[in-house]
Amino acid sequence: MTLQLEKRTVLTVITEAAMEKTMLRDLKQLGVRGYTVLDARGQGSRGVRDAAWGEAANIRIEVICTRALAETVLQDFLIRYYDNYAMVAFLQDVEIVRPDKF
Template sequence: MTSLHTEKRTLLTVFSEASLEPLLIRDMDRMTIRGYTISDARGKGSRGVRDASWDESRNIRLEVICARAQAELLLAHLQERYYANYAMVAYLSEVEVLRPEKF
């Protein structure tokens, strides 16, 4: 049986208003985030149902896998810049990755 070599990284997951997508991409580029995934998201939370039935109710899910320090830096930036005025929640998770050089 082959042994897998994995390394620990941090997954930052952010749910946010879709209108912020261009700003979030700009922020990540400026912070030299190497990669991310953005997908559409629907659900219900403290601000009600976000079902994407019209543009203003669209949400996105942003996922970034990187070193813990970089994830914390990005999260602190998001909290400072966007949390007060936009629907946004985020969390950090420890993950194990193959090909750690990609992150």
Template sequence: MAVEMRKLLTVITEASIERQLIKDFQQWGVTGYTITDARGKGSRGVRDAGWDVSANIRIEIVCNDALAHQVADNMRKKYYDNYAMITYIADVEVMRSEKF
């Protein structure tokens, strides 16, 4: 089984900015992503999705190293000051690497 290395960029943020993030991803060269609902507690308190204002999402993007860091930096510049958002990048092994 052939595997190749890619980066997994994970973003956890407010659901209210999902549509804008999707537009930004397209402009920044992201070709695919997965979005799921997320709940938890952090520096901005409990985010339990009990109502739309407190809903969070988790976005996962598998891509090359350069794109992962570019997207993370763009999000830092555009969103960090005004929205609850964390990002992290991890190494992942992928099959069907042509998909990423």
């Protein structure tokens, strides 16, 4: 079997856990086929965020998709949420196997 890789983009969003249901609904409406959600802890401009306490918990959402879809989702989140919620987002180019899953 020959290894065949295809380029995709990973969109990573780190935000308040309270936003999870809303953002996952948005991802589905924007055409995202799958995602991963993880608890996140750390410190940044808004202080220490501890995943142990619901009010201060953060999540990390990761989506592997085409660059165009990643940019569409990121633009939507920037317009709707960036000014009012603790949120960091970034894109990374990756190479994947099994592109039919993404």
